[in-house]
Amino acid sequence: MSEIMMNKLDYVRIQKAINDAKQTRSLKASEALNLLQELKSAKIVEPTEIPANVVTMNTIVKISFLNTSKTVQFQIAYPQEANLKKNKISILSPIATALIGYKVGDEIEWIVPAGLTKVKIEEIIYQPEAAGDFNL
Numbered sequence: 001m002s003e004i005m006m007n008k009l010d011y012v013r014i015q016k017a018i019n020d021a022k023q024t025r026s027l028k029a030s031e032a033l034n035l036l037q038e039l040k041s042a043k044i045v046e047p048t049e050i051p052a053n054v055v056t057m058n059t060i061v062k063i064s065f066l067n068t069s070k071t072v073q074f075q076i077a078y079p080q081e082a083n084l085k086k087n088k089i090s091i092l093s094p095i096a097t098a099l100i101g102y103k104v105g106d107e108i109e110w111i112v113p114a115g116l117t118k119v120k121i122e123e124i125i126y127q128p129e130a131a132g133d134f135n136l
Contacts, residue, residue: 004038004101007047007129010057011039014091014100017079026079027092035097042101052130053104057091060125061099066107066118073125076100095119 006014018035021027055061055076062073074087076099082090089096098110099121107120128136 004042005050005054005103006039006042006044006101007050007056007134008044009047009135010100011042011044013057013078014039017091021079021092031092031094031097034094035092038097038100047129047134050127050129051103052127053124054127054129055099055102055121055124056127056129057100058133058136059127061121062123062125063099063119064122066120071122075126 018032022032057076060075062071064071074089076091076096077088079090079092082088098108104121104124107118109116109118
């Protein structure tokens with residue numbers, strides 16, 4: 001597993017989202033702990049230093065499930081912007097937590113209700129930093 005990378009604006013905003021969710025009890029303590037551990041292990045950099053192949057907030061990413069070869073595409077969003085009909089998945093969801101900071105080609109193990117599954121980041125369709133959108 002490679003080191004994850006995160007821009008410092010995302011880092012601060014995700015921490016705020018976690019704290020807000022904990023206060024409103026909309027996030028399980030175990031899920032908050034998992035996400036906080038992910039954040040602590042990340043290399044924090046300026047938004048301009050993020051490579052174009054890294055999953056960041058507001059990234060539209062295509063992943064494949066290695067056990068089924070099924071692919072899905074969605075955008076990682078802050079909780080208040082999440083909308084399943086628009087394929088916007090909250091950063092507080094387990095899949096978004098698993099992907100944030102990893103890069104194209106990385107394989108990530110993810111625990112689903114049926115057990116452990118492996119996903120691979122196939123492609124980044126849109127990444128704010130690569131597009132010059134450093135304040136999203």
